[in-house]
Amino acid sequence: xxxxxxxxxxxxxxxxxxxxxxxxxxxxxxxxxxxxxxxxxxxxxxxxxxxxxxxxxxxxxxxxxxxxxxxxxxxxxxxxxxxxxxxxxxxxxxxxxxxxxxxxxxxxxxxxxxxxxxxxxxxxxxxxxxxxxxxxxxxxxxxxxxxxxxxxxxx
Numbered sequence: 001x002x003x004x005x006x007x008x009x010x011x012x013x014x015x016x017x018x019x020x021x022x023x024x025x026x027x028x029x030x031x032x033x034x035x036x037x038x039x040x041x042x043x044x045x046x047x048x049x050x051x052x053x054x055x056x057x058x059x060x061x062x063x064x065x066x067x068x069x070x071x072x073x074x075x076x077x078x079x080x081x082x083x084x085x086x087x088x089x090x091x092x093x094x095x096x097x098x099x100x101x102x103x104x105x106x107x108x109x110x111x112x113x114x115x116x117x118x119x120x121x122x123x124x125x126x127x128x129x130x131x132x133x134x135x136x137x138x139x140x141x142x143x144x145x146x147x148x149x150x151x152x153x154x155x
Contacts, residue, residue, distance in 0.1 A: 033057060033058065033078040033079070033150055033153075033154060034057075034058045034059065034060065034075070034077045034078050035052060035057050035058065035059040035060075035077055035078060035079045035080070035081060035146070036059070036060050036062070036068070036071065036072070036075075036077040036079070036080045036081070037049075037052070037059055037060065037061040037062070037080075037081045038062055038064075038065070038067075038068040038080065038081065038082045038083055038086065038091065038094070039061065039063070039081070039083045039112070040063050040064055040083060040085075040086055040087055041083070044083070044112070044135070044137070045061050045063075047137065047139075048061070048081060048112075048142075049061065051139060051142060051143060051146075052146075055143065055146065055147075057146070057150075060075075060077070063087075064086050064087040064088045064089070065086040065087065065088045065089025065090055065091065065093070065094055066087075066088040066089055067088075068082075068086075068089070068094055069089060069094065069097075072098070072104065076103070076104065076107065077107060078107070078108075078150060078153055078154070079107070079108050079109075079110065079146065079149050079150060079153070080098070080107055080108070080109045080110065081110050081112050081146075082094060082095060082109050082110065082111055082112065082129065083111075083112055083113055084111055084113040084124060084127075084129075085113065085114065091111065091113070092123075092124075092127045095109050095111070095124070095127045095128035095129050096127050096128050098128060099128030100128075108130045108131070108149040108152065108153065109128060109129045109130050109131070110129070110130065110131045110132070110133065110145055110146070110149060111124040111129040111131065111132045111133065112133050112135060112137060112142070113132070113133075113134060113135060114134070114135045120132075120134075121134075130149070131145055131148075131149065133145060
């Protein structure tokens with residue numbers, strides 16, 4: 001599958017745990033708010049890229065949990081859109097670790113996941129996610145939740 005071209009105007013140093021073949025994809029439209037998207041599905045990455053670009057938000061997309069951890073060691077985003085089923089380090093563990101660290105505990109985490117069975121929403125919240133959207137994503141709800149969380153941190 002072809003990936004949409006990156007609109008990156010920012011370069012990142014890739015850590016050893018990052019995948020040099022697929023560096024983080026970035027857009028720097030709205031410099032004041034930065035959204036981290038942690039998603040391994042290229043289709044969902046393209047969808048989120050389209051939505052975030054249309055909304056005018058700056059964002060970074062990483063493909064797995066290890067890339068997310070490496071990126072988060074150097075940056076603090078305004079919001080995280082987190083798939084819970086990821087290669088290398090799963091989203092459940094990332095959420096737990098972020099909420100356990102005082103430096104990152106305040107970052108809102110919106111779980112975007114195929115875990116849509118009864119009890120999965122509660123498990124995501126217990127793991128540290130602040131919100132939950134099951135896949136396939138409802139685009140209007142995704143935009144609404146992004147607006148909601150960004151408004152909470154930047155009224």
